[in-house]
Amino acid sequence: MRTVDVARESGYSVQQVRDLERLGVIPPAGRSGNGYRSYAPLHVRALRAYRGLAAAAGPVAARRTLAGLRSGTLTEAAAAVNAVHVGLAREREEALHALEALRAIRAEADAPGFEREGGAMTITELAGALGVRTSTLRFWEQEGLVLPERVTSLRARRYGPPAIGAARIVAALRSSGYGIPAVREVMGSLDRRGGPEETERVLGRRLEQIAARTVGLLRAGADLAAVVASAGEPDVVPAGANAT
Structure with a gap:
């Protein structure tokens, strides 16, 4: 997926997608042969999850939580989301x-x-x-x-x-x-x-x-579950189309 595709699917602008990637909210994009960004569906789900999590816990806590989900184990990731509900x-x-x-x-x-x-x-x-x-x-x-x-x-x-x-x-x-x-x-x-x-x-x-x-957290439930399920997996995105 191109940056513009991810922006359209997630409801963010192209610049916001890049900013949130830089802040660690979503995994680093892959790179195609000519150096353009290449994203996967998980990036879209992470961005949607961020919206609900930010509404529930605030943007700073949401960024910290999502960044931690990718670096922790499945058990740790599930516990982090549960802590927001608690x-x-x-x-x-x-x-x-x-x-x-x-x-x-x-x-x-x-x-x-x-x-x-x-x-x-x-x-x-x-x-x-x-x-x-x-x-x-x-x-x-x-x-x-x-x-x-x-x-x-x-x-x-x-x-x-x-x-x-x-x-x-x-x-x-x-x-x-x-x-x-x-x-x-x-x-x-x-x-x-x-x-x-x-x-x-x-x-x-x-x-x-x-x-x-x-309610915002509940709406993000399926997307958060996808991010949690990917916990511990390497941040690898196959090289894709010539994205911008």
């Missing part, structure tokens, strides 16, 4: 937890969900439940976003249900791309008339975005 599921779960926490806060009740028996968590437990670093929780504390229930004389932090609920909302907002000032404004609005409703709309949009990304 990541999306976790994001959805976090957004749903945030909604639960928001509704619990609005109802002035304990937030349900992943708290331990007794309703309190250490900083390590809360960081693990949210999928963030403990340093992130300390930073949120410095910014006044999530305050521990108490700090012992040994500087050990304990988070009660209200703080856990607030941490869920902050984590979901940060995952949605909200900067610290915007998160602070949202969290501060929870006590104001209309504030909780706007926060719920924000979290609802977050769930819609995750759903759209999941």
